[in-house]
Amino acid sequence: MKYSFLLCLLSVVLMGCSSTGTVNADTLKYSSWQFISDDTNVKNNPIRIEFLDAFRVNGFAGCNRFFGQAEIKDGQLFVSNIGMTRKLCDAATNKREDAFLNMLQIGAPMQHTQSELILSSDLEWRFKLVEGRFD
Template sequence: MATVKVGDTQLKYTKWQLTHIDGKLVGSNPVSIEFIEAMQVAGNGGCNRFFGEGVVSNSALTVSHMGMTRKLCDENTNQQEQMLLNMLKRGVPILMIENSLILKGQPELRFQVAG
C-alpha cells in the first residue's frame, strides 16, 4: 500500500466517512469530515455538525476556531463526538493510505472516501 505524505493539497476538496475505531468496524455511522476551500473543515461528529479552520503541519492535522451545532444525543454518541473534536483541536498525526484517511490518535480513527 502506498502511504502519501499528507498536506493541504491532498486534503482539499475531499470528504471522508468513519469506518473503523481502533481497527473495529463501526458499521453505519454518521461521523464524517470534509475539507473545503482554504482548508476549511466541516463534518458530523455523530450527532452535531462541526466546522473550523484546518492546518496540516509536520503530518499532523489541527482544527482551530471550531464551532458546532448543539443537539443533545445519547451518552455514547456524545463521548465519541467529544473524543473526535478534542483530537482535532489538540492536533493529531494523519496518514493517507490508498482510499483511507487515518487519524493516529487514541483511539485510531480510519475514514474511507465518501461519495
C-alpha cells in the same frame, strides 16, 4: 547496461509516485471522508469530515455538525476555531463526538492513501473516501 540503468531509474520514479503516507492541504482539498466502524450506532450516524477551500473543514461528528479551520503541521492535522450545533444525544454518542473533536483540536498524526485517511490519538480513527462528493 542501458536497460539495467533504465530499469533502476523507472523503479526509483515509481517508488516516488507511490503514497508515502504524508499529506498536505492540497492533497485533501475538496475531499470527503466517512468514519469506518463495525459499531451499528456509528454506522447509523457516521462521522464525516470534508476539506474545502482555504482548508476549511466541516462535517458531522455523530450528533452535531461542526466546522473549523484546518492546518497541517509536522504531519498532524489541527482544526481551530471549531464551531458546532448543540444537540444533545445519548451518552455514548456524546463521548465519541467529544473524543473526535478534542482530537482535532489538539492535533492528530495523519496517514493518507488514495482511499483511506487515518487519524491517530488514543484511538485510531479510520476514514474511507466518499467518492463523487466534489466531482
